[in-house]
Amino acid sequence: MSNVFTRSLLDGIYPGISAEYELEGSSFKYFKLKDNSSKNDVVIQSFKHFNNNDTQIIIIDSIKSGIGRNSENDFYQIVMKPILNKLEISHLYLKTDNSHSIADFAQKLDINSNYTISFLSGDTSISELINNLPQRIHSPSRTIEIIPIPMGSANALANSLDLTDPIQAFDLFLQKSHQISQFPLYKIIFPNGKETIFFIIFSMAFHANLLHLCTLDEHYSKLGVERFRLASDEILKNYNLNLNLKLSIKDLSSPPTIQSNFAYFAILNTPKLEATYIPSPKSNPLNNELHILGYSSALSEEELTTDILKGYNLKKNDDLNGNGILYHAVSSDFDIIVESISNKDSRYMFDTCCDGILDNLNDMITDTHTKPIIKVKFLKSDDLSFNIKIIHK
Template sequence: MSQKTSIPLFSVAGKQYRVVVEARDDRVLSYNLESDSTAVSDDVDKNGLLFGADIVVLDSVNSGTGRTKLGDFCRNIIEPVFKELHLESRTIRTQSPDSVTQLARTFKTTAKTTIVLFLSGDTTISEFLNNLPQGSAGGLTGKSSVVLLPLPFGSGNAWATSLQILCPVTAFRNLLHNNLKPTRFPLYRATFPNSYEIVFFIIFSVGFHANLLHLCQEPRFDNLGVEKFQLAAQEILDTYRLDYSFHIPTKTTPVQLAYFALINTPNLEKTYKPSPMSDPLKQQLHLLGYSATLKQPDLVARIMKGYENKTGDDISGDGVLYEALESDFSITLRDTPESSSRTAFDICCDGHLLNMLQLQVKGAPFDGKISIKFINDYSDLDLQVLVPSS
């Protein structure tokens, strides 16, 4: 049976607006904007950031469970609210896999501040950031600010959840009431042997996590829901070697790991917190590794502990490598194509699926080195994210 929840949104011109959300089993079925006459005074902050900025709404229509007519948050809530408040905005609905890339590559603004609302998951935001104009001369003086607001409409929503943006309606209400503050956030660049680069802000992984995301892309998992992750995980545990060799900056000798990740956010899902000491707004990566010597039940227990971790927990020890890194470094995959399967070279970077074998200099011997750089001045734009004020 579905349940309906009414969430107050704002009051203006003698009307009080609210969003009625209908959901079943944590899945939203519909968003409906309703209003009643009220004697309550206007409570929208028209001196707030929203009213002095250009506004872009980027709706990744295939993210999460996709969009239905009743569940279209952009058409049913955002657009009529902006019309009521006489706010001009530009809405972009993804029409093809490269829609976000093309938007970012041609992104120009003459406004002092542009707010971009993402109705998407993490990968869409990553695609946008990775394709923005670069070549900055350095410093923030004179730059236009591009302020992102991630509304959680993806599958994992790691960034939004870690920023305490848990409900799209509440986040939108906070935007209208100027209860969100723009804050700069860290970015990191991974550079591979063939000079290919990718910027990330959530996770860079090799081993079990990357294997899982790669395997779930196979067509045989297409018609499955969240159970595909359980089935794929068990297949990996049963059939993959899960014994990968790394040189890492904090150890003088190689380490053997079943799971390796560089993580910037505490959460990877709403209830899954594998890196409880991470802070998405702090320029610091946590290296998380689970030892290859762990028996399968013990490895599974370490992975599943992410559902129990509390903010600030130190999870290091007992087969778990957990260390903070705060400056540029490199890692090296020591496995070779001659001795290992292709899965040993699977990489996941904020949802982008790569393989180290395809990131080599043509004709050169295999090189497992990956350089990680902490970026201080990434774009021609001053990039910020909106987070709750308190």
């Protein structure tokens, strides 16, 4: 089966432009732009609205996302830049050169300006920008519109919005055939007061251990999305997955408390965590609602593996239930109380993952005599220095 695909760009507007790409596993091996069109001043004039002085177009290219960039798969240089120049669309291009590039850039954004930001990246780059925006001085009067162009390993947000490849996402933006919606955002507040905004997942136990292992272990970090399956085997065989949590939920549609021992615990806003993996089928990244997903530590290794892998066979809106499974929608703030944490426990027991931002609860406990509480907050549109919106199909 061929893994080479061709998509038209500006179809019906500027005929004769297309782009070809090849998939190798989950990664884009190369891109080729095919432009048989001639200059058309009338069409170019119709794109002048992109040069609105009130809104700056920014392209952030996280060049180490996915398998990184090379001369064959550099989507910006091969596809985006020639098309944007052809249409005379002004833009700022930011190529990351270190792990702080996006955070440093975010902190310097002008809260009196509007921005449209295209991310050539995975999900963590978007998180880095949102978590490092200037502090709010007053209610936001300006907007950041975000479009995810999937160039990372998992691309949970883009895949959950059905933006399946970079050409499709770029064309959606160019043709103004997209929709713009409020971007639901949430905040984790750790016991020491550290705050992290998220829009995909907060996890402990299995999933958090998986991200820590895949990110911090050089053996796995060099691989693509396939590393997740390989690292899963190690965790299931060698890790003690038994985390005792109590959830204090204020939502009237929920029981006041849920307590259990979890081998897998996650709070999700997106149905997908990668292109073909749907662990939370009833989630919708455009809805202001989270889903709590937990698998009991009483499940055998085989049962837990089967339940986790079900996500590869589920479809959006499927029911998710069964022995040892907690799956619950929540639409208001709630607390996660860690019932026990001990120096005798292995450190990995208290790993956390928040949209790829990795922490450990041991580092964020201020009072060793009380049970650690992690607060989950639903953010409002005026909680940040900008009104954050998402571009989608």
